[in-house]
Amino acid sequence: MQWTKVLGLGLGAAAFLGLGIILGHFAIPKEASSPAPQDLDLQILETVMGQLNASRIRENLRELSREPHVATSPRDEDLVQLLLQRWRDPESGLDSAEASNYEVLLSFPSQEQPNLVHVVGPTGDIIYSCRQTEENLTGEQGGPDVVQPYAAYAPPGSPQGLLVYANRGSEEDFKELQTQGIKLEGTIALTRYGGVGRGAKAVNAAKHRVAAVLVYTDPADINDGLSSPSETFPNSWYLPPSGVERGSYYEYFGDPLTPYLPAIPSSFRLDLANVSGFPPIPTQPIGFQDARDLLCNLDGTLAPTTWQGALGCSYRLGPGFLPNGDFPADSQVNVSVHNRLELRNSSNVLGIIRGAVEPDRYVLYGNHRDSWVHGAVDPSSGTAVLLELSRVLGTLLKKGTWRPRRSIVFASWGAEEFGLIGSTEFTEEFFNKLQERTVAYINVDISVFANATLRVQGTPPVQSVVFSATKEIRSPGPGNLSIYDNWIRYFNRSSPVYGLVPSLGSLGAGSDYAPFIHFLGISSMDLAYTYDRSKTSARIYPTYHTAFDTFDYVDKFLDPGFGSHQAVAQTAGSVILRLSDSFFLPLNVSDYSETLLSFLQAAQQDLGALLEQHSISLGPLVAAVEKFDAEAAALGERISTLQNGSPDPLQVRMLNDQLMLLERTFLNPRAFPEERYYSHVLWAPRTGSVATFPGLSNACSRARDTAPGSEAWAEVQRQISIVVMALEGAAATLRPVADL
C-alpha cells in the first residue's frame, strides 16, 4: 500500500476509535456505578397480593388455636418452636429468627384451690355456688389446659359480705351508691364489664372499703340482649351463659417488677410491697348465668335506668338479697380468690429480612402469641395472618426474587394478655436503637372481629400509606369495592384537606403498639376487620377471652371462607412493602396538621373562656400549630421537587430521616411524670372531657375547681408550654436541615 493510504487508513481507524471512545463514555449509561435507586416494585407488590392465601391462613389458625396456649404454658412454648421452624424454613423462611426470653411476673389461679364464689346462708352453709369453669359445649372447654376464669393480678383472699350492684364500677357508680345511702364497707360489689378498665373497678371499689368485686358480662353489652343457650354459641356467635371474660387487672403495662428495665434475669426487681397498679382487693369474673342468679335476687332500691341490663329482671342495688328470693334475706356472698404470682419465662420470637440498601431502617410488624384459652380470634387470627405474610415474603426472598430496601422485622410477642409484657420489655431492652431506626410499627392482633369493614387505628403520618394500600385491594364480600371504598362507608370523616375520607381511630393501649407509640414515639398502626355497627352493639366479639373463642367459632361465625383474614393480610402486606421498599418513605407528616388544628379548636372552643379567666393565653399554641403547618407544607413541596428530579440516595435518606423522626419530636419523658411509659404529648391518655391535647385537657379538668393561682393552674400553663415546645421542636425537625 501507499504510505498515504496507510496514513489514511490509520487516521480513519483512529477517528473511529476516538468516536467509539466518546460514544462508549457518554452515550451508554454506566449501570454498575449509578443504578436506579431501589424503589417499590409494583410487580412484586402484585405478586405478594396474589399469593396471600385465605386457605393457608385458615390452616394456620387451625394449628395455632388447636390447644389452649396461655402465656408461658408448654403449648405457648410449642408455638415458639412452630414460629422458629416457619421463619427458619429454607424455602419460605426469613434471613434469621430468634427467640428471646424475659423473666416476668405473671398471675395464675391455683390448680389445687380454684377460685370460688358462694352464697352463704345465715348459718354459714353454702346455698349456691357459681360455676368454677365454663360449660363444655364443644368438647374444647374441658381439660387441664383451660385456665379457670380469673382476674389476673387480683390478690388472694376470702372476704364475705352483703352483695351490692355497682353497675360498671366507675367512680361515679360508687358515688351514686353512696348517694343512695348504701353502706359499702365490707360489701361484695357485683359489676359488669365495660365503661372503665378492669382494674379500675377494684380500685374504685376499694376506695369505698368494698371487700371484693365480681365482674360479669351483661347480655345487653355483648349479646345484643340475647342470653338463652339456643340463641348463643354454638348456635350463634353470641356468648353462652357460662362464658366468662378473663383478663389482666393490672393498671399499667410491662412486667410489674421491672418498670423501665428489661426483665432479663439480672435486672433489678421491685419488692412486691413497692409494686403499684395491682387490684387492691380480691376480684373474680363470673358468667352472666351466675350473675343473673345473684343480681335478680338482689334487694334494695331499683337501680337507675342506665344501670339496667338484659338479664330478664329489674336490677336492684342491694345490699343483700330479697326476702322472697332464692336465698335467705340475710345471706352473704363469699369470694375466695387463690391467685398466685409467679416468675415465668416468656418468649418473644423475632424474625428479620435484612434490607438490601438501608438495613438499619426497620419496618416492624408484630402480634402477640399468647391467648387466654384457645384464642382463635385473640390473638391467633393475627398470628395466622403474620405467618402467611412471612411465608409469602420469605418465599420471594429465598427464591432470590426480592429483598426489601429496608429491613423488615416480624415479632411474636409473649405475655401480652398480662399487660403487653413481651413488647414492652423489648422496647425497654432496645430503646435507643429502636427509636433511632424504626420507620413504623404495624400491629395486627385480632385480625378479624367481624367481616364488615377494615378498621385502622394509627397516628396521622400512616394515614396516607394505608389509604394507598387499601385503594388497590379488593374488599371481600359482595360488590366489587376496594377495601378503601368499603371502609369509607363505615368509618369516615370530612377532612378539610381531602374531603370525605375513611377515619382512623387513635391508639390507646389495647395491644402491643402501646409501648411503640407511647414510650418510643414510633409511628404506629393497628389493623383489623370489624363489625357493621348497625347490626350489633356488642362491646367486642362476644366470646372474647372465654373458652368459646375457638377455631370453629371463627370458621363458622366470624369469617367463613377467611376472606376478611385475607383482606387484612393484603392490607398489612401492602403497607409493609410500601414502607420497606419505597425510595421516599410514604409517611405524610403534614397529615398531623389536621389533628393539631382539631385539638387547637377544641381548646379554643371549650377551654378558651375558662383559660382567659385565669389569664392563660392560647396564643403561643396557635402560633406553634401554624408554624408546624407551614413547615410541613414547605417540606411537602421540597419532597415533590425532589421526586421530580433524580435525587441521590443520600439526599433522600436525609429527607426520610426527617419523616421517620417527626413522631419522636412529640415525645417528652418529663411531660407526665405520674404516667408510666406515656411520653407522647399528643396521644397520652386523656381523662379530661375536652378533646384537645391530653396534658392540657387533663390539667384543666383538675384545675377547674381550684382557686386562681393554684398549683393546678400552674400545671395548666406548664402543659401548654410542653405542647408548644413539642410543636416548635417538630417544626424545627421539618425545616431544611441546614437551617437551625
Add this chain to the structure above:
Amino acid sequence: MQWTKVLGLGLGAAAFLGLGIILGHFAIPKEASSPAPQDLDLQILETVMGQLNASRIRENLRELSREPHVATSPRDEDLVQLLLQRWRDPESGLDSAEASNYEVLLSFPSQEQPNLVHVVGPTGDIIYSCRQTEENLTGEQGGPDVVQPYAAYAPPGSPQGLLVYANRGSEEDFKELQTQGIKLEGTIALTRYGGVGRGAKAVNAAKHRVAAVLVYTDPADINDGLSSPSETFPNSWYLPPSGVERGSYYEYFGDPLTPYLPAIPSSFRLDLANVSGFPPIPTQPIGFQDARDLLCNLDGTLAPTTWQGALGCSYRLGPGFLPNGDFPADSQVNVSVHNRLELRNSSNVLGIIRGAVEPDRYVLYGNHRDSWVHGAVDPSSGTAVLLELSRVLGTLLKKGTWRPRRSIVFASWGAEEFGLIGSTEFTEEFFNKLQERTVAYINVDISVFANATLRVQGTPPVQSVVFSATKEIRSPGPGNLSIYDNWIRYFNRSSPVYGLVPSLGSLGAGSDYAPFIHFLGISSMDLAYTYDRSKTSARIYPTYHTAFDTFDYVDKFLDPGFGSHQAVAQTAGSVILRLSDSFFLPLNVSDYSETLLSFLQAAQQDLGALLEQHSISLGPLVAAVEKFDAEAAALGERISTLQNGSPDPLQVRMLNDQLMLLERTFLNPRAFPEERYYSHVLWAPRTGSVATFPGLSNACSRARDTAPGSEAWAEVQRQISIVVMALEGAAATLRPVADL
C-alpha cells in the same frame, strides 16, 4: 475500490469503533455519575492551619475585652452585633448567622444600694468596712460597667453575728466546727474558695443555722502564697489584694425559672417560691486584703493545719474577735446583700456553614460571650479564637474553595456565667433535632489559662480525633515538638491498648459542654492551653472572675505573642475539619472500652466485697462490659474492611450513624431522678469515693451504713441494672445493623 477492500475497511472501522466504545465505557471513570466521596482534604487542612493567625486573635481579644460585658449588658449586646457582622461578612462570613433571645432570670447587685460587709462594734458603730469595689490599679477597675463583686443568686438580707472561720465551707468543715463545740447559729461564716462549689458553701452553712457566708480567695490557693501588691498584678500574674472572684451561686444550670423548657417568652415559669438551688442565706465574696483583716483578728481555737492559708497569721476558728486585736472583742460582722433577681433578654448567636453532602449532620463549636468584667481570659480568649476560626473557614467558603461535607455550627452563648444558661436553653429548645443530628460538640471557653500545654476534657470517642489533630501541629514555645508530644509530657496515662498517651480529663459541668454531654448525650470536648503544674499550684488563673482579667493581663502574663491561642485555634480547627469533612467519622467508639474496664475494675476492687456481703453480683456488669468490648472491636474491623473497599456513601452514612449515636445509648432520663439534666449513665456527678459508674458509686456510698435489704441497697441493684441496660443497648447499637 474492490468490494472486498471496502468490506475490509468497513469491518476494520467497525472493529476500531467497537474497541473505542468498549474502552470509552469501561476504561474511563465517569466523574459526573460517581464522583469520589467528599473526604477530608489535607490541602485544605494545611491551608487552614497556616492561616490561623496569632496577631488576629490578639486583635480580636483586644476588641472583645475592651469593655466589661456582663450578660445582657449593652456591651454584651454590642458584641452580639459584632459577631453577627463578622459572620455575615461577604468576604469572610458564614452561610448565615442569627441571634436568638431567651428571657432568663439573672441576679445583679443593686446600683443604688451596694452590698456591704462591716465590722460593727458593741455600740453599733461601724468600725471597719470591706471594700465595695476592687482597687483601680490599671484604670480599668473603675466605672459604672464594672459590676460590684457579688454572689449571684444569693438572697438579700442584712444579718449580723459573730464571725467564725469555716475553711472551705464543706459539710465536713461545718461538722468540724460543731465538734469543736462552736455554736454556729446566727454566726457569719468566713470561707475560702475551693473544695466545694460556690453555692454549696451557703447550703452547708444554712444547715447549721449560720446567718451569712463570706467567701474569699486565699493567696495559698491562688497566688502560690504571694500576697503583697508588689508581688501581684500588675507586677505579676497573681491576684492583687483587692481582687474578688464573682460567680454564680446557683446549684443547677439553665434558666432557674424554666427547667426543661426553653426560656422563650411564652414558656411557663416557676413561681419563685418553687425554685430550688438558690443559696439559702446572704452570701458575699470579698478580697483577701479584707479577709486578712477579719481572719487574722479572729479569736478561738487554732484552726487545723489543713485549714491554714497564706494570709500571714495563724487562722483561728472564732467565734468573734481576739481581745487584743483590731476590733473590740465583742464586735460582730454585718453582711448586707441587696442582690435583685431580674428577667433579662439574653442572646445566643448562631452561625452556620451548610454541609455540601450531609447538611443534616452538625459539628457544633461554641463558647460563651458574657464575662463578669472585661473577661479577657474568661471567655474572650475563647471568643477571640472562635472569631479567627470562623474568619479562616468563612474566607475559604466565600471564595468557593471549600464547603464541608457536614454542616458546621458556630455558637456564641449568652449568660453562661449565671449557670450555662444560653447553651442550656438552646438544648431544651432543639432537644430532638440536636440529639438526632449532632456529630460532636467542641467547647473552647477560656482558650488559654497559661502557655505550657494543651489540656483536653472529653468523652472517649473524641480522643482519637484530638490525637490525630495534635500530632500534626507544632507546639508553641521552645523546642520543635508537636502539640501532642508536648502534651504527653504534662498529662499522660498508660493505656492498655496504646501504651503511653496524653490523658483526657472527664467533663464536669464547668462550661457550656455540660448540657450537650449530660442532657443530650452528644460526644463533647473542651480544649484549652494550661499550666505547668510544677510551676504553680494556683487553683485557676489568679485574676479569674475579677476586674483584673484584662487584655494587658493576657498580653503580658498569660500568652505574650498569642502562640498558645494560635495552638488552640489550630487544634480546634483541625478537629472541626476532621469531624465535618471526613467520609468516615473519626470517632473511635472502641476507646470507651478502657473507661468501662477501669470503672468495672474499681467496682470490683473497692466495692466487690461489700456488694458480696449484700448478695449483689457484679457478674452482669462484667458480662455487659465484655459484650460492649467485643462489639466495638468487631465494628472496628468492619470499618477497616469498608475503608479498604470502595463503599457507597449510604453504607458509610449507616456506619457513621452508629458511631455518632453511640453516646446517646448511655443516656437514661430516669436514671437519676433527683439530678436535673444529668442523664448520662457514665458521666453524671459522682459523690461516692469509688471511681466507678457514678450511679453505682453514689448509691453504694448512701447504702453503706444502712441495713441489709434497705431501700438504699435496692437502689444499688437498680443502678447496676441501669448500667447493664445502657451497655447492652450500646452493644446493640454497634452490632451489624440488621442483627437485632
